[in-house]
Amino acid sequence: MGCCASRAAGAYPASPSPQPNSSRAAINTTTASNTALPRPSTHNSTSHHRPLNERFNVPLRTHAWTARKSKPWTRAKLDRERIAFFDTRVTGRPEIWGAIRAAVGELHAEAKNGEEGGAYATAQSIIDAAGATLPTGDLADGVYDALGAYYGIPEWVVCDPVNVAEEGVEAEGAEVEDEEDGKGKVVVTERDTVKVTTRLSERGGIDVRVRIGRGDSVKTLARMVAEGSDLPPQKHVRIAYLGKILRENDTLIAQGWREGHMLNGLVFG
Secondary structure (H helix, E strand, C coil), X not given: XXXXXXXXXXXXXXXXXXXXXXXXXXXXXXXXXXXXXXXXCCCCCCCCCCCHHHCCCCCCCCCCCCCCCCCCCEHXXXXXXXXXXXXXXXXXXXXXXXXXXXXXXXXXXXXXXXXXXXXXXXXXXXXXXXXXXXXXXXXXXXXXXXXXXXXXXXXXXXXXXXXXXXXXXXXXXXXXXXXXXXXXXXXXXXXXXXXEEEEECCCCCCEEEEEEECCCEHHHHHHHHHHHCCCCCCCEXXXXXCCEXXXXXXXXXXXXXXXXXXXXXXXXX
């Protein structure tokens, strides 16, 4: 008989195994869960610079447009403005502009001959060889190059209007708006007007050429530039010269502009 009770080996309960820190486990679980979640895309589908796999390439198709009576287009004016347009491209890749120029040249040549040939097929092959794409098939809606850059092309560059004016129409007079007395439009002689070239900050940096009265305000010029570039109604243009935005109620000459110098059209809205 003894006073101490004895137990067989292994009769004692096993000591509990150490439990992991609950807060650390929660953090690790959350981190692993967040890592597995896909990150939201930040790509803006409305940008002109879109990945190639998100752009459509539609076969080249015809474009038709009608010139406004207030801005007639003669054959000589079309030829002159088209040459100036391609000679003044300062953005984008030169080889893409060269391909666009060659493509529209094929279309113009066929239109002048009045015969339907293979101009569209040739123009399409030129665009394809340059690695460019047509999102709508209409050159007037612009072209993308292989890097995703956008090239805007005015419709008067793409083709002639259906109502090409007779030669001499633009020299007969120019319609300008008389804002001071509110009498609407009056006709002035060409020597009382001045031809102004404005380069837009949108639509591929196109040059808009208008003729205004020497006494017209910058506000009148801005409105004519907006109309001549077919900007949406919600957008407006501010005129700048030598890096300075001009006062809208003063004339160009009063603010130091010299005839023949190019202006900048800053598009807002």
